Amino acid sequence: MLKSNKVRHLMLGTMKSAKSAHLLMHGYQLDEQGKKVLTLKPETDLRDGAFVSSRALHTKRPAHIIPKYDDGSYVQSIIETERPEVILVDELQFFTDEQVEALAKASIRFDVAIQAYGLMISYTGEMFSPIKRAMECGFTIHHLSMPCAHCSQDATHHLLYLDGVLQTSGSPINVEDYADATQIYESVCYDCYTTAIQAAYA
Ligand SMILES: [Zn+2]
The missing domain is CATH 3.40.50.300 (P-loop containing nucleotide triphosphate hydrolases)
Structure with a gap:
């Protein structure tokens, strides 16, 4: 071969x-x-x-x-x-x-x-x-593994906060869209992602 x-x-x-x-x-x-x-x-x-x-x-x-x-x-x-x-x-x-x-x-x-x-x-x-x-x-x-920001599981998901507000929907690509806002990303596991998103909707 x-x-x-x-x-x-x-x-x-x-x-x-x-x-x-x-x-x-x-x-x-x-x-x-x-x-x-x-x-x-x-x-x-x-x-x-x-x-x-x-x-x-x-x-x-x-x-x-x-x-x-x-x-x-x-x-x-x-x-x-x-x-x-x-x-x-x-x-x-x-x-x-x-x-x-x-x-x-x-x-x-x-x-x-x-x-x-x-x-x-x-x-x-x-x-x-x-x-x-x-x-x-x-x-x-x-x-490439990395621990979740909130627990000891591997991070797979991201939480995006714009000016402190958790974003639950929008364009998946936001590098330029929100250039004026303070962007904070957290790398989290699926469990912590789901918990945070559900709390934002509650
Ligand atoms: Zn977690």
């Missing part, structure tokens, strides 16, 4: 589970091995500009920004041009389904490994669509 590079890993973690730090450390290891790495991030989250950065590690690495309205053709063309051995993807939940499909197809066509990082479930309690699409496109799921 021919050796293939095209593994597709999806590293899922809640907010503050050090996903970007994990990406940066993995990128460093690949750089040290002399592998050609392409780093991608979505236009939706440009708080750090054209870099993936980590507050924990005080370091960053340059990233290509995938435009919001790309139908997947830009994703394919950049991979075709750069011909990386490994693609690191930050914030996969902010890509589109079409862009995720383009990544998966390019990994097969150009025999390239992908390691993508993302959030699984939005503060609305629903799975992000591009994450679901990645699972359908053969990404292998890994979890």
